[in-house]
Amino acid sequence: MQCGWPLLGPLQWTRYVNKKVNVKAGKDEEHRGWLLTVDPVSASLVLVNFRGESGASVQVVMGHAVEEVQVLQEADEETMQRLQSSFLPTNTHRLDPKEQAAIRGRVRTWLEKNRVPVVEEGEELRVAGVLTITAPYRPEDCCSSNQIILDRIQKLIQNQPCLAGTDPEQTES
Structure with a gap:
């Protein structure tokens, strides 16, 4: 060249x-x-x-x-x-489909409980039409061009009771 x-x-x-x-x-x-x-x-x-x-x-x-x-x-x-x-995290592992569906369901329930509009689109969760959450549905798996919404949803998922080891049905938001 x-x-x-x-x-x-x-x-x-x-x-x-x-x-x-x-x-x-x-x-x-x-x-x-x-x-x-x-x-x-x-x-x-x-x-x-x-x-x-x-x-x-x-x-x-x-x-x-x-x-x-x-x-x-x-x-x-x-x-x-x-x-x-080369640049993928070394601890990535695939979830079985049942486990993945269960986690997706818990995250969706938690978001709905906190009055966040969320819909399932295949294996992804779409929040208010402007944010996508992909498997395994952790805060770092959120993607949006709206930084404010991205930050708020990531914090909400991070504060999800089942991530802290408690039952989400026993905890109120």
């Missing part, structure tokens, strides 16, 4: 994602690593280098400094898997 990295745009940048690249930045700087992603606003590159079986180092190369990006290697299936799972 020639000069003008920031001018290429997201559609062109995606051709480099999940590939080992050599990035020339500045006069004498070169950076190598697996390109994880490119920031669409700043054109900055996020490079990952694996250290043995368990570790990885992450480096960000600012988009305005990039002079050239050269593909060195395509990722194999194992490398793609490592790249995609």
Whole structure:
């Protein structure tokens, strides 16, 4: 790739994602690593280098400094898997469908008890049409562009009695 990295745009940048690249930045700087992603606003590159079986180092190369990006290697299936799972929490585990439905039901009941309009849409809970809660229905599983509603619902879920180890039917809001 020639000069003008920031001018290429997201559609062109995606051709480099999940590939080992050599990035020339500045006069004498070169950076190598697996390109994880490119920031669409700043054109900055996020490079990952694996250290043995368990570790990885992450480096960000600012988009305005990039002079050239050269593909060195395509990722194999194992490398793609490592790249995609590098930043996931290590303690994630899948709930069985019955357990997931029970938790979803408890969260929905708690929100309704606190006069929050909530509906089930498949495996998600939708709050007032502006917030979505996905499995496993914890405060960090809430998503909304409205920060005020997001904060309030997260606090409400965090203060849910069954999270504190008590029975929600015995506790009044």
